[in-house]
Amino acid sequence: MVFLHRIAPAFCVVLLTVQLRGEDIKPDFNKLAPVALYPSLMETARTNNIPIEGMDTPDNTDNLNPGDSLTALITLFEKGGHKTQMLLYVEVAAPTAEEQARKPGPPTVCYVGAGDKMEFTNGLTPVNLRLLGPFAETTGRSKPPKFQDKKAHITLNKGFLALGLDQAGTATCRIKENHVHGNFLMSGRPFTEAQVAEGKKAMTALQLSLPEQRAIAGADFALMSYVQLVQATPGLDTLFEKVVKLPSIWSIASHLGVDVNLKIESQYVTTMDASKWNLTPQTPCYAYPLALQLNDQPALITTLVVAPPRPPLLGCAGIVGLLAEKSGDKETYLTLRIISAHKKLSPIR
Structure with a gap:
C-alpha cells in the first residue's frame, strides 16, 4: 500500500506510546451503518464462489486453518453522494514447502507500565488476498469503472493477530x-529508574492490572499485523489516499519531511451493539478510534470496530469494521x- 509504506517506519515507533487522552476529534458513528451491496458485486461474488453472508460461531482456539475465510465490503463515499464498492476476500492458504520450513522468530519482548517485561509469541500463517472491483451504480449515460481483479500471497503473524484489541477496549x-488520567508507557528496552518511577505513578492513577497492561500493549502488535494485511492488499492504496488529508508543500518543507503521530482517542472508545455486526448479542464489541496527524495537522480519523x-475472526484480529474519515471533509x-x-x-453450491 503506497501511502502506508511511506509512514510505516514512523507508525511503528509512534505505537510504542499509547496516549490515554483524546483530542477533540469525534468520529461520526452513523457512517458505520450497513451499506447495501451493488447487484454487480453480488453477481461477481457468485460467479467467483466468494461468500458474502454468514458468520460462523466463534470458537475458543487460536487456530487458523487452510480454507478459513473472511469477506469484507469496502465502500468509498465521495462528494455528491457518489459511492464505489470493492470486495476483499481473505483465505488462509496451505503453506508452501518453503513456508513450512520457515521457523517463527523468538517471542517479541517489550516493557510496559512500571517497567514490567512482557513477551508475545510470533506465529506465521500464509494467506491469499483478492480484491475485486470497483463496482458502482451505472446509468445509461455513465461508463462503468474499469474492473480489476488483484491477488497477493502474504504471511501474517498469527500470534499478534490473536492478541486483538477488544480487551484493550474494555x-x-x-x-x-472512572475519570482517571495518565500515560501508559511502552518500550522495546528496559525502563530507566526515572521511567519506572513515572510508570508506577501512572499505573496507580490508572489502576491498570498486569493483564490489562498486557492487553493494551498487545493491541499495538495486533494493529501492526492488521495494517500489514491492509498494506499488502493490492489496489487499496488509491482508495485510502482519497480519504487522507496530506500536508501542504510548505508544511513538508518546514518539518523537513512528514512527522507522523497516531493516538488513541480514548474519550470516544465505547461499546457497540454486537448484533449490528453479525455477532451474537453477548459478544464484547467496541469502537476504537485512532487519530492520524501529519506534521501536527489532523489527516485521518480511523474508527475500528x-x-x-x-x-473465524482471527485472521483480521477481530476487527469487524473500519471507518476512515477525511479530516475537514464530512462527505469523503x-x-x-x-x-x-x-x-x-x-464449496458454495
Whole structure:
C-alpha cells in the first residue's frame, strides 16, 4: 500500500506510546451503518464462489486453518453522494514447502507500565488476498469503472493477530468511566529508574492490572499485523489516499519531511451493539478510534470496530469494521465491514 509504506517506519515507533487522552476529534458513528451491496458485486461474488453472508460461531482456539475465510465490503463515499464498492476476500492458504520450513522468530519482548517485561509469541500463517472491483451504480449515460481483479500471497503473524484489541477496549472504557488520567508507557528496552518511577505513578492513577497492561500493549502488535494485511492488499492504496488529508508543500518543507503521530482517542472508545455486526448479542464489541496527524495537522480519523479475535475472526484480529474519515471533509470517507466469516469454508453450491 503506497501511502502506508511511506509512514510505516514512523507508525511503528509512534505505537510504542499509547496516549490515554483524546483530542477533540469525534468520529461520526452513523457512517458505520450497513451499506447495501451493488447487484454487480453480488453477481461477481457468485460467479467467483466468494461468500458474502454468514458468520460462523466463534470458537475458543487460536487456530487458523487452510480454507478459513473472511469477506469484507469496502465502500468509498465521495462528494455528491457518489459511492464505489470493492470486495476483499481473505483465505488462509496451505503453506508452501518453503513456508513450512520457515521457523517463527523468538517471542517479541517489550516493557510496559512500571517497567514490567512482557513477551508475545510470533506465529506465521500464509494467506491469499483478492480484491475485486470497483463496482458502482451505472446509468445509461455513465461508463462503468474499469474492473480489476488483484491477488497477493502474504504471511501474517498469527500470534499478534490473536492478541486483538477488544480487551484493550474494555480497559480503556473502564478508565474513561472512572475519570482517571495518565500515560501508559511502552518500550522495546528496559525502563530507566526515572521511567519506572513515572510508570508506577501512572499505573496507580490508572489502576491498570498486569493483564490489562498486557492487553493494551498487545493491541499495538495486533494493529501492526492488521495494517500489514491492509498494506499488502493490492489496489487499496488509491482508495485510502482519497480519504487522507496530506500536508501542504510548505508544511513538508518546514518539518523537513512528514512527522507522523497516531493516538488513541480514548474519550470516544465505547461499546457497540454486537448484533449490528453479525455477532451474537453477548459478544464484547467496541469502537476504537485512532487519530492520524501529519506534521501536527489532523489527516485521518480511523474508527475500528473490534470484537474478540477468535476463529473465524482471527485472521483480521477481530476487527469487524473500519471507518476512515477525511479530516475537514464530512462527505469523503471509507468504510470496511466484514460481511462473511467462515472456518474451513465448504464449496458454495
